[in-house]
Amino acid sequence: MSENPDLTNERASGTFETNAMAAVIYGSEKFAQRRREITEAISKIPEFQDSHPLVFMSREEKISEACRKLAVLSNYWNSLIDTSDEEEALHLYREVLGLEGHPLALHETMFIPSLIAQASDEQQEKWLGRAQRREIIGCYAQTEMGHGTNLRALETTATFDISTREFILNSPTITSLKWWPGALGKSANWSIVIANLIIKEHNYGPHPFMVQLRDEKSHEPLPGITVGDIGPKMAFNGADNGFLGFKNYRIPRENMLMRHSKVTSDGSYIKPPHAKIGYSSMVKVRSRMAMDQGLFLASALVIAVRYSAVRRQGYLEDKSREVKVLDYQTQQHRLFPSIARAYAFIFCGFETIRLYDQLLIDVQNGNTSGMADLHALTSGLKSVVTYQTGEGIEQARMACGGHGYSMASYISEIYGVAIGGCTYEGENMVMLLQLARYLVKSIEMIQNGKSRELGPMVAYLAENESEIDLNLGPNEYLKVFEYAARNQTWRATEKFQKLRNSGMSNEEAWNQASVELTRASRLHTRLYIMSTFINHVGSIVDQKVKGVLIDLLNVHVTYEVMDIGIYVQGLLSSNQMDLIRNQLYVSLETIRPNAVSLVDSFQISDMQLRSVLGRRDGNVYENLFKWAKSSPLNKTDVLPSVTQYLKPMMEKSKL
Numbered sequence: 001m002s003e004n005p006d007l008t009n010e011r012a013s014g015t016f017e018t019n020a021m022a023a024v025i026y027g028s029e030k031f032a033q034r035r036r037e038i039t040e041a042i043s044k045i046p047e048f049q050d051s052h053p054l055v056f057m058s059r060e061e062k063i064s065e066a067c068r069k070l071a072v073l074s075n076y077w078n079s080l081i082d083t084s085d086e087e088e089a090l091h092l093y094r095e096v097l098g099l100e101g102h103p104l105a106l107h108e109t110m111f112i113p114s115l116i117a118q119a120s121d122e123q124q125e126k127w128l129g130r131a132q133r134r135e136i137i138g139c140y141a142q143t144e145m146g147h148g149t150n151l152r153a154l155e156t157t158a159t160f161d162i163s164t165r166e167f168i169l170n171s172p173t174i175t176s177l178k179w180w181p182g183a184l185g186k187s188a189n190w191s192i193v194i195a196n197l198i199i200k201e202h203n204y205g206p207h208p209f210m211v212q213l214r215d216e217k218s219h220e221p222l223p224g225i226t227v228g229d230i231g232p233k234m235a236f237n238g239a240d241n242g243f244l245g246f247k248n249y250r251i252p253r254e255n256m257l258m259r260h261s262k263v264t265s266d267g268s269y270i271k272p273p274h275a276k277i278g279y280s281s282m283v284k285v286r287s288r289m290a291m292d293q294g295l296f297l298a299s300a301l302v303i304a305v306r307y308s309a310v311r312r313q314g315y316l317e318d319k320s321r322e323v324k325v326l327d328y329q330t331q332q333h334r335l336f337p338s339i340a341r342a343y344a345f346i347f348c349g350f351e352t353i354r355l356y357d358q359l360l361i362d363v364q365n366g367n368t369s370g371m372a373d374l375h376a377l378t379s380g381l382k383s384v385v386t387y388q389t390g391e392g393i394e395q396a397r398m399a400c401g402g403h404g405y406s407m408a409s410y411i412s413e414i415y416g417v418a419i420g421g422c423t424y425e426g427e428n429m430v431m432l433l434q435l436a437r438y439l440v441k442s443i444e445m446i447q448n449g450k451s452r453e454l455g456p457m458v459a460y461l462a463e464n465e466s467e468i469d470l471n472l473g474p475n476e477y478l479k480v481f482e483y484a485a486r487n488q489t490w491r492a493t494e495k496f497q498k499l500r501n502s503g504m505s506n507e508e509a510w511n512q513a514s515v516e517l518t519r520a521s522r523l524h525t526r527l528y529i530m531s532t533f534i535n536h537v538g539s540i541v542d543q544k545v546k547g548v549l550i551d552l553l554n555v556h557v558t559y560e561v562m563d564i565g566i567y568v569q570g571l572l573s574s575n576q577m578d579l580i581r582n583q584l585y586v587s588l589e590t591i592r593p594n595a596v597s598l599v600d601s602f603q604i605s606d607m608q609l610r611s612v613l614g615r616r617d618g619n620v621y622e623n624l625f626k627w628a629k630s631s632p633l634n635k636t637d638v639l640p641s642v643t644q645y646l647k648p649m650m651e652k653s654k655l
């Protein structure tokens, strides 16, 4: 069937090449091209198609479908991608497996990265190749039923038995059961387990251990291990998140991951070069989250923007034909700032992935000085990005009206998966407070006359306000954000210090200032996102692409400043606020002809989107009807439940 002419016209009005934009989004022409090649190759392999729509499947069917595809994938893996390229592998997974989770998700995102960052060379020799060849399936078991955030209160123990040179793993209470790890429930046969290291009754705190959970032949749990699935979740139901308990389960000394901390055979403990080095797997995932979430938001926007260009409802001036809902200013205000955010998040994502890769090299060379900075940055970024992604996806759903609420849109699934990110890898408030520690320390450095020692990301905290001339463009908006973040960070810090100086304990003063502190962290992070966006656009060579991204940046800066209006009241007059508001409305109009091309440029295939509303060809209505007819409820005209309950009830009522 040919493309819906409404979408053809939208595409014709675009002022740039979507392939050129994709090269900017995905960091290089080479990778953008590889993505397209991989997508094309996959589309020719029928076994990769869903056997029927995922939304009609039970959890068991979803997991089985994911396993079927993984088995097929193993036949094609080497021919489809460069297996040493993480981005290519993740693109392949997204295309084939989608976003509802699968048994290898944690294997790739945490198990292998933990082995790379935490295992010694000999341990990597033993396990890394096996993991990379997928001879074993691993997961990352840290969170317990009773504690996820407060890692120092984990209860699982790994006690060193000097006589046998083994660790004995135990889960002493119900609350110490590992709870939540993805792929643990039914799929993984190995796990990195985080347990308290105990030597001669001294607790050295949480450390990573390589633990075999299931027999490699029978897949049965090994004696001393209790393991299973934790049940259905809000989303991610293609994943078997699990529980895990240990009863006097022994592993060799060599199974503690010993790149950094070590236990020798006589039970001596060797400290790591940085106390939090064992947390690096979390930093790794957090450093990827701006990119992953940017793509979740992008997926919802591809659906909502394409659908809004084919959905006609109501009239503007021309009463002869209903208008595309995308022409309403309210619809544009609902969607376009989110398009800008999705671009900004992806740009930030590439930056933090690069920073993590650099940090990994530095740490391997014994230099841990960058850890605190990246921890602070990624803590704030994961929190702001996941929250705003959730907001943006929900707006995208509402922008699709009634059909947005149908699973045919697939937006609710994207939403459920994306907002999981507000919780996993550190609950958002907790992570904002981690960043706040860093900001408060920065203010204390300024107070102590050490402004010169501040890193580049916090140097603005020591500066004074300057006059703002909004006509000068995005950099002036950046100054507005700096003002807001600086003011709020000083205010929150001073509140904390005042409470502490009044005699309150450090912890209680922190708690009583914590809402203000999280606000400072959000503003600081939003400033970082804006400045990354501005820098990125500044570096673009293709003039047509750059022109459109400058328009999108204008949407971003004006929307973001309006959104934080309350924090800039002391800086901007009401006339200036009016000016910004008007600039935002002008920017929405300017971006309108490029809206469909901007979302097309994410190059997310129909196979990955799984959305009837977001189809590239825009043929929504006929496919919506086809989709509804494929509902299992429509297999028969009269359901057994009608025959069994409703009919007798109606018959009885007749008497």
Ligand SMILES: CCCCCCCC(=O)SCCNC(=O)CCNC(=O)[C@H](O)C(C)(C)COP(=O)(O)OP(=O)(O)OC[C@H]1O[C@@H](n2cnc3c(N)ncnc32)[C@H](O)[C@@H]1OP(=O)(O)O
Pocket (backbone or CB within 6 Å): 105, 106, 109, 140, 142, 143, 148, 149, 150, 151, 152, 182, 276, 279, 280, 282, 283, 285, 371, 372, 375, 423, 424, 425, 426, 427, 430, 434, 437, 438
């Ligand atoms: C496909 C789908 C994928 C889904 C994957 C999901 C996988 C998971 O969810 S795995 C589980 C993730 N779990 C978490 O993220 C738990 C969150 N909790 C934490 O990270 C910690 O407990 C945390 C950071 C809150 C507190 O740790 P704690 O050891 O008590 O440290 P705390 O006393 O608060 O801070 C001590 C110092 O360490 C620093 N620090 C903490 N973490 C780090 C780090 N990673 N790097 C560097 N420094 C760090 C702090 O900044 C602080 O510095 P300072 O004293 O100078 O201010």
Ligand SMILES: Cc1cc2nc3c(=O)[nH]c(=O)nc-3n(C[C@H](O)[C@H](O)[C@H](O)COP(=O)(O)OP(=O)(O)OC[C@H]3O[C@@H](n4cnc5c(N)ncnc54)[C@H](O)[C@@H]3O)c2cc1C
Pocket (backbone or CB within 6 Å): 106, 140, 141, 142, 143, 146, 147, 148, 149, 150, 179, 180, 181, 182, 236, 241, 420, 423, 424, 425, 426, 427, 428, 429, 430, 433
């Ligand atoms: C989809 C999904 C996948 C997951 N996958 C894994 C996995 O593979 N492996 C794994 O080990 N874990 C996994 N987890 C667990 C996840 O990492 C934890 O749930 C998460 O870290 C939050 O911890 P918690 O559940 O203890 O929340 P809690 O800490 O109990 O949070 C409850 C509330 O308390 C607040 N709170 C807690 N502490 C503080 C504080 N100090 N200051 C202020 N407020 C506070 C929080 O902000 C929150 O509002 C997964 C979770 C989900 C949802």
